[in-house]
Amino acid sequence: MxxxxxxxxxxxxxxxxxxxxxxxxxxxxxxxxxxxxxxxxxxxxxxxxxxxxxxxxxxxxxxxxxxxxxxxxxxxxxxxxxxxxxxxxxxxxxxxxxxxxxxxxxxxxxxxxxxxxxxxxxxxxxxxxxxxxxxxxxxxxxxxxxxxxxxxxxxxxxxxxxxxxxxxxxxxxxxxxxxxxxxxxxxxxxxxxxxxxxxxxxxxxxxxxxxxxxxxxxxxxTLADVETVDTDMETAAAGLLEGIEDAVASHLVSDVPVGIALSGGIDSSGLAALAARNAGEPLHTFSVAVPGSEHDEGAMAAEYAEVLGTIHHEIQFSDVTPGLLERFVRFADEPFAISSGLGLFRVAEEASRCGVKVLLTGDGGDELFGGYLWRHGAPVPESNRAEAYARSMWHNGDMTLGEILLPGAKEALGDGGLAHLAMLYRRPALGDPLKRRLYTDSCSTLVSEMLAKSDRMTMAHGVEGRVPLLDHHLVEKAFSLPSAVKLVDGQGKAVLRKALATVLPRSILDRRKRGFNVPVANTFRGETREYVLDVLSDAARAERGLYRPEVVRERFLDPLARGHEFSLEESHRLFAILALEMWMSHVAVFSWHEL
Missing domain, CATH: 3.60.20.10 (Aminohydrolase, N-terminal nucleophile (Ntn) domain)
Structure with a gap:
């Protein structure tokens, strides 16, 4: 790399x-x-x-x-x-x-x-x-x-x-x-x-x-050229397992130590199990523990790592320091507020410290097999399906942005990519709604969110991130499978679970998706809290001219100063404003008033 x-x-x-x-x-x-x-x-x-x-x-x-x-x-x-x-x-x-x-x-x-x-x-x-x-x-x-x-x-x-x-x-x-x-x-x-x-x-x-x-x-x-092949669950699962095994084996080729980012979920656990079979020596696995959070998968990852016999490393994720925030923003390269990036940054840092220069991650499983049930399993709307799905991918709708941004700023920022996302959804010959949704994800947030995160956070520490589930042979196989084997009785990744049934224990196969989506703003304590309040001070934000000062103060700054526990959504909004302001101050001289 x-x-x-x-x-x-x-x-x-x-x-x-x-x-x-x-x-x-x-x-x-x-x-x-x-x-x-x-x-x-x-x-x-x-x-x-x-x-x-x-x-x-x-x-x-x-x-x-x-x-x-x-x-x-x-x-x-x-x-x-x-x-x-x-x-x-x-x-x-x-x-x-x-x-x-x-x-x-x-x-x-x-x-x-x-x-x-x-x-x-x-x-x-x-x-x-x-x-x-x-x-x-x-x-x-x-x-x-x-x-x-x-x-x-x-x-x-x-x-x-x-x-x-x-x-x-x-x-x-x-x-x-x-x-x-x-x-x-x-x-x-x-x-x-x-x-x-x-x-x-x-x-x-x-x-x-x-x-x-x-x-x-x-x-x-282009992924749009992949045609759907009619097949049953048993045949699909058998072929898929063969494809995953081949992808994992190919991704272990290296002249330096290889490790795996292990979350305890289906994707990374399946990779770890298959990699352990093919590796000539014990692999290093790395997980993030978030004490007290419902999103904590540290214990589950550690338990499975023991079963596999890997050399396991657990990184405690509690207080986010000003130094971590500054390094995260600098290495993210562009404004980037996906909180799971903080966890991967720490994992890659620990991998580098242990001499591991290649790190396998489970990125891509949700986009290939329908893992985001809140989007992939939602009822198909009767109105414009393309725009409805595009809006479902947004973290902030027009109404929320109208509350936070000044009117002139919101109008000048355009439609938020709505037309582009809807265009992806409408690509011809893609078939049923689930396939269109997965195609839209794979051409948008998979690239700009998941893969950008994987590349920037690992390379920040001189570690090569690899994503076996996105081997193009496996991707083409996955996209050729009918939607009926991916979403079954309200459960996503059905065919992936079936494929890995001989590899993973039932406790992992039946586990609901969690993800590293912690309310990161609740970790802003002590000096970090003062640092964030300073970055987002009225004076600093006034120079930018993007936000309604009173709204930012009432919804984010005053609660932060009081030690308020933020909801996941509000935490992400605060983190997005913070990441943008930090990036602007370090990289771009930008004032809305000068446009």
């Missing part, structure tokens, strides 16, 4: 400055703490920071040059690289490393831009082809790895994180109001937007090419 960065001037006579590439690398140093280097060729500059996972030798450092002269910077893992390597060797390719990077580059040199469809894994990469004078940017099918880009100043720039983009003088820090409007409703910013107007994210399954001063973006894979 790594950080990539670079740019290509559309004017071929304009030379790329190596110092700028180094500055981009330095801004994302945490992603690649083991090695860093740059490459320039006329208008093109490429940078790479390496976290060593496969082939720990310096020969596998990047930017890497191929036999035909192409140069790659690559962030990710190709899980079928050994199979591809054998194929390429049969075609005459000779390899000097045991890394997957060299295989991925050789695949490009052998097959051109169709190479991406042969890769199994997670990746964001850039290839400079000096023969064609062409730069190719590619993002993996599900959007597991991030890739930002910009077209400012007649230059195509790219980076793994927004920090890298903001290191460039031609990328402004102007805020995208549409993105900000979506943040207030979703607590994260959905692809392809970013919070910065000049910067976008390359969409999952997309490729962007730069050649002869022209820029072209195309989609090379």
């Amino acid at each position: 790594c950080g990539i960065a670079g740019f290509c001037h559309l004017d071929a006579g304009r030379q790329a400055g190596v110092s700028l590439v180094r500055t981009m690398n330095e801004a994302m140093r945490h992603r690649g703490p083991d090695a860093s280097d740059t490459f320039t060729d006329g208008p093109v500059g490429l940078g790479h920071g390496r976290l060593k996972i496969l082939d720990l030798s310096d020969a596998a450092n990047q930017p890497m040059r191929g036999a035909s002269g192409s140069v790659i910077v690559y962030n990710g893992e190709c899980y079928n690289y050994l199979e591809l390597k054998r194929e390429l060797e049969g075609l005459g390719h000779v390899f000097r490393t045991t890394s997957d990077t060299e295989v991925v580059l050789a695949m490009y040199e052998q097959y051109g831009k169709t190479f991406a469809g042969r890769l199994r894994g997670m990746f964001a990469l850039a290839v400079w082809d000096p023969r064609r004078r062409e730069l190719v940017l590619v993002r993996d099918r599900m959007g597991i790895k991030p890739l930002y880009y910009s077209l400012a100043d007649e230059t195509v720039s790219f980076a793994s994180e927004l920090k890298g983009m903001l290191a460039l003088p031609w990328v402004s820090r102007d805020i995208d109001l549409d993105a900000l409007g979506r943040y207030f409703r979703l607590y994260s910013i959905p692809d392809p937007l970013s919070v910065i107007k000049d910067v976008r994210r390359l969409a999952p399954g997309h490729m962007l090419t730069v050649r002869d001063g022209k820029v072209r973006e195309e989609q090379w894979w």
Whole structure:
């Protein structure tokens, strides 16, 4: 896992400055703490920071040059690289490393831009082809790895994180109001937007090419193409178990220690059970305990870890310190207020301390198999189904925002992405309402919330996060299954439970979904409480001009000062305002009054 960065001037006579590439690398140093280097060729500059996972030798450092002269910077893992390597060797390719990077580059040199469809894994990469004078940017099918880009100043720039983009003088820090409007409703910013107007994210399954001063973006894979196959529960479950076993085995390939984030739920417990079967030595497992909370899964995770015989680590999550808040906001990269990110941040921190550099998580199970019953199992509305489902994904509706935001601000922030979410729901040939709902989730909050969280919180500590349930073979298998085997008698993930029935104990299979959704504002005590009150003071918020001062004071600040216990919803709203204000003060100079 790594950080990539670079740019290509559309004017071929304009030379790329190596110092700028180094500055981009330095801004994302945490992603690649083991090695860093740059490459320039006329208008093109490429940078790479390496976290060593496969082939720990310096020969596998990047930017890497191929036999035909192409140069790659690559962030990710190709899980079928050994199979591809054998194929390429049969075609005459000779390899000097045991890394997957060299295989991925050789695949490009052998097959051109169709190479991406042969890769199994997670990746964001850039290839400079000096023969064609062409730069190719590619993002993996599900959007597991991030890739930002910009077209400012007649230059195509790219980076793994927004920090890298903001290191460039031609990328402004102007805020995208549409993105900000979506943040207030979703607590994260959905692809392809970013919070910065000049910067976008390359969409999952997309490729962007730069050649002869022209820029072209195309989609090379889409989940919408997966057709439903008629099958019964027994057949579906058997095939699904086989697919999960294969995905888990492939995701254990590593030259460094591997661990698992274990919540005690079905997804992560199933991964842990199957990984323990395939691992040659005891795995490390990590869980978060939230004392006194109904969402605490620490005891259940520890109990199952003992059954599996893993080396278990339990992280106590009680008081959130100012330091933790500041590091969380900085590494989240953009305004991000998903409270479970705090738990994963602590887990990755502990994994790094224990020398574990690869961490498997259970992300994706709910989006593939219908785990969010409050949305996936809700009755289908008689009115506009697309917009109704889009609104069900919001944390804040229009009425709530109307109470909190000043009128001018609310109007300028737009529809909160309602039209975009409804468009995803309406994609043709997707079939029944549940399949449409799962497709909408997989193309929106799965990417901008769950996968963004997994990437940022693990990479903050030099740990590679892997998501076996989002292996594209498994995703395609899951989406081909009829909805009738996913949602049964009001229970979600029915086929997943059936598939894992021979792997997990009944106590885990029958457990209701909890998730790490704690009222984080109730952990703001002592110095943290004073810190939060200071950040959200009337004076600080007045400079921004977004909120109704009296409402924020009455609903959030005064209760916080009194030590009030917040509901889950109000806690999340306070956390969203806090995360935004902290991000603004550190990254963007922004005042509503100046717009």
